[in-house]
Amino acid sequence: MTILHSREKLTLANELIYEIKVKDAMTRNVIYFSQDATFREIQLSLKKNKISGAPILDENKNIVGMVSIDNVITALDEGYVNDKVKYYMTKEVITIPQSYSLVSAIKKFEYYKFGRLPVTKNARTAEIAGILTMGDILNCLLISIQTIAEKVEKKEDQNTQLSEKMIRQGKKKNLQFEVKKADFDNAGQVASMIRNYLKKLNIDKQILRRVAIVCYEAEMNISIHSLGGHITVEVEESKIAITATDYGPGIPDIEEAMRPGYTTASEQIRALGFGAGMGLPNIKKCADHLELESSMETGTILKATIHSGG
Amino acid sequence: MKIKEIVSILDAEVLTGDSYLDREIEEFAVCDLLSDVLALSKDHFLLLTGLTTQQVVRTAEIAGGIGVVFVRGKTPEPGAIGMARSHNIPLLMTSMSTFEACRAIIEDINKKEKK
Numbered sequence: 001m002t003i004l005h006s007r008e009k010l011t012l013a014n015e016l017i018y019e020i021k022v023k024d025a026m027t028r029n030v031i032y033f034s035q036d037a038t039f040r041e042i043q044l045s046l047k048k049n050k051i052s053g054a055p056i057l058d059e060n061k062n063i064v065g066m067v068s069i070d071n072v073i074t075a076l077d078e079g080y081v082n083d084k085v086k087y088y089m090t091k092e093v094i095t096i097p098q099s100y101s102l103v104s105a106i107k108k109f110e111y112y113k114f115g116r117l118p119v120t121k122n123a124r125t126a127e128i129a130g131i132l133t134m135g136d137i138l139n140c141l142l143i144s145i146q147t148i149a150e151k152v153e154k155k156e157d158q159n160t161q162l163s164e165k166m167i168r169q170g171k172k173k174n175l176q177f178e179v180k181k182a183d184f185d186n187a188g189q190v191a192s193m194i195r196n197y198l199k200k201l202n203i204d205k206q207i208l209r210r211v212a213i214v215c216y217e218a219e220m221n222i223s224i225h226s227l228g229g230h231i232t233v234e235v236e237e238s239k240i241a242i243t244a245t246d247y248g249p250g251i252p253d254i255e256e257a258m259r260p261g262y263t264t265a266s267e268q269i270r271a272l273g274f275g276a277g278m279g280l281p282n283i284k285k286c287a288d289h290l291e292l293e294s295s296m297e298t299g300t301i302l303k304a305t306i307h308s309g310g
Numbered sequence: 311m312k313i314k315e316i317v318s319i320l321d322a323e324v325l326t327g328d329s330y331l332d333r334e335i336e337e338f339a340v341c342d343l344l345s346d347v348l349a350l351s352k353d354h355f356l357l358l359t360g361l362t363t364q365q366v367v368r369t370a371e372i373a374g375g376i377g378v379v380f381v382r383g384k385t386p387e388p389g390a391i392g393m394a395r396s397h398n399i400p401l402l403m404t405s406m407s408t409f410e411a412c413r414a415i416i417e418d419i420n421k422k423e424k425k
Contacts, residue, residue: 012388145388152364152392160396185389188368192397195372205353205374212372213348273361273369278345285349 016144017137022105023098025140026119026130032057035064035086039075042067042085055118055128056089062126063118065089097123098130102137109134159189163197174232179219179246181228184272190231191216201235207308210286211240214304217279218244224269226299239288240306248299254292258284311335311419313377313400316356319418320404320411322379326391327400333376340412344369358411364389371397381408 032055033042046052046069053068067089075081075088095118096105108117119130166175175197177190195212203211215231222229222244229246251257258280265275284290287304294300314331317324324331336354341347342361353374359366360381367390370378376399380386383405394401404411 148388149392149395152389153396154392156393156396185364188365188372191372192368209353209374212374216369216372217345217348272363272365273342273344274365276343276345278343278349282345282349 012145013141016141017102017106020102020140020144021098022096022100022102022119022132023129025102025105025136026098026132027136028130030055030118030128030131032128033067033085034058035084035089037085038083039067039072039081039085039088043072043076043081046072053116055093055131056085057128061128063093063095063120063128064126065091066093066118068115093118095120095126096132097121102140105132105137106134156192159193160196163193164200166197167200174234176230176232178230179222179228179244181223181226183223184269187220187223188216190219194231194233197233198235198240203235203240203308207240207306210306211242213286214242214283214306215244217283218242218302218304220274221279221302222246224265224275229299235308238308240308242287242302242304242306244300244302244304246299248297250296250299251292251294252296254294258292313356313402315418316377316379316415317402319414320379320402320406322402322404325380325386325401325403326394327377327398330377330398330400333400335376338412338415339375340408347375348373358408360384360408362386362390364393366390367393367397367399367401370399375399377402379404379411381406381411 031045031049031051035056035058046054053066055063056065056067058064067085071088094108094112094114096108098119098121105117115133117132118128119132121127121129175194179190191212194215195208198208198211218231226246227248229244232243234241256262260281261277263275263277269275283304288307289305291303312331313333313335316322317331335356337352338358339347339350339355340358342359344365347357347369350373355375356377356379357370357375358379358381362380362384364387366378378399379402381404383403385403386401391401406414
């Protein structure tokens with residue numbers, strides 16, 4: 001999912017047209033004609049298949065020409081509709097190899113104003129592999145975008161199920177989750193699972209919210225600033241303890257780091273809406289008790305406790 | 311105020327979550343900084359934002375938001391839509407700017423109070 005990481009000016013569709021290949025978007029079931037087909041036959045077939053053009057192939061499935069509805073109309077007009085197509089078809093066919101990216105195809109469509117582009121097996125042969133229209137491209141883009149959304153949805157659903165499974169297994173004590181370095185797409189996943197877990201335990205909504213925020217901020221901190229780490233949550237009778245541990249490199253000046261607005265986050269992080277220097281102050285605000293230890297050798301340990309009243 | 315009232319006030323398009331528009335909004339959050347969303351003291355809020363990343367939805371979910379409005383006709387990332395679907399958070403998109411959207415909502419609230 002590298003696409004979602006870059007925050008350059010390229011929009012998603014722009015990135016996709018470079019990523020998706022012609023072979024992924026083309027229609028493989030090609031309707032074609034032989035050189036000996038008459039314009040009348042072609043006219044009937046185009047009508048039946050509801051298409052506006054088709055390639056002409058030789059006996060080895062090599063592309064030798066193109067015929068369009070326009071050619072058929074001209075044939076009707078000029079009275080050679082019963083003649084064979086080979087005498088009149090467009091012989092200089094513009095094709096595209098199937099391994100090219102969609103951007104090349106789009107350029108060709110724009111330049112030549114064709115409705116369809118025959119696709120070849122590779123750049124050295126005229127053997128047909130499929131046919132491509134702008135409609136195919138659009139379809140493929142829509143599906144790709146949809147797939148990205150579905151992937152995220154599925155993953156989130158799985159996480160919810162996972163936290164439900166933990167409840168069923170009666171895993172009440174130490175819930176430990178790994179947090180990876182610079183994994184911003186997944187950042188928040190741990191907090192989300194913990195939130196769902198506590199919700200199922202019928203913990204007060206405001207408490208739940210504070211725990212989730214502490215976890216989320218801690219998770220973002222590990223993800224942004226450290227080499228990775230883990231978060232442990234212990235649910236006890238009267239309190240919930242959250243421990244976030246990372247593998248370094250450690251906070252040089254804790255006092256400075258606790259100051260609201262102090263940040264060392266990169267532009268990329270800020271573009272995501274984070275890195276405003278509010279993480280630690282926010283954790284402090286949500287927690288009833290906060291301990292922060294950091295060593296430049298071993299990393300940082302953050303312990304936050306929230307009283308749950310019970 | 312319900313989310314569906316916002317849909318008409320902002321002339322907004324519902325990108326996902328049609329079935330959750332009856333939720334009651336208890337607070338409005340207008341933030342382009344996710345840390346600010348997390349610093350809110352209430353939940354059941356509707357978030358108006360210019361950010362379009364997946365993390366916006368994640369943040370709303372964690373902080374107990376009940377919906378997100380994207381301003382200036384900005385479309386969220388596909389991942390944001392997927393995440394919203396999983397967590398049942400409706401996503402709205404309006405062509406209004408943040409300022410226009412806020413003004414429209416406040417005008418509506420004032421109008422109702424006078425009645």
